[in-house]
Amino acid sequence: MEQHINTKRVVTTVTKTLTLDLIDATGAATPLDTELSYNPADPFAVTATFLTVAGEVRWTFGRDLLIGGLYEPTGDGDVHVWPCLDTDAHSVVMIELCSPDGEALVQARTSDITAFVTEMTQLVAPGAETHLVDIDGAIAAILAEAA
Template identity: 40%
Template sequence: MAETHSVTRARIEFGLRTFGASPLPVPVELEHDTDDPYAIVAVLHAGANIVRWIFGRDLLADGLLAPTGEGDVRVSPAADRSKAVVELNSPDGAAVLEAPAQELAAFLDRTYEKVPVGEESRWFDFDEELAKLALLD
């Protein structure tokens, strides 16, 4: 394991794309925890509802440059390159959101300061995670 545990957070206003109208503002809290260095948690505040999505840090970073992702989460640059598009799909529904690409990149840069690319395994305790899985049996 590496240095001291920390969580990097950012609150970014995403826009929920809707047909025939301007995007509706959706506050989103992004989190990167050094205890799970491969993941980003996005907490969306949609009215009284709170929705949590967990996806790869690499997926978010790669999606700022080119379309990426399959299935539940896809990220791509928008036609307006100052924005990124985040598509979320689940059995309960789907949402297409846009976010300021520069704010996403700044958040990612802060996560890389804590856990540089290629050093995630120094922070991730595989034995501990396997032990958690064994408890599920």
């Protein structure tokens, strides 16, 4: 965990660097360096930053997908996460990302995702996310923009 001191409060983020496997249409795997990050300033989201030869590609999606995807298939829209076994019968987590620009299927070792999720949920327990969101402030900002 990294800590950043702010004059108002301490903001702690969880960051994990790992290598995922990008799975192509034939089932072949290509290593893909990735950084997973969680910041309580956006308490419902996880960001995956994929480090490609063309540059960084960021996907932000619901942290509940990553938490639930350890145990059962989750996701309805652009992101799907589910537990699986790889070709060597090792436990992995599959993450499918879909956009108008294309699709990607990556797999991560379950132990890597579990370690990240454990740190993240120690920082902000499931169900406690709403305590970190300033709903009144967000509504006031939207109304101020509309005026």
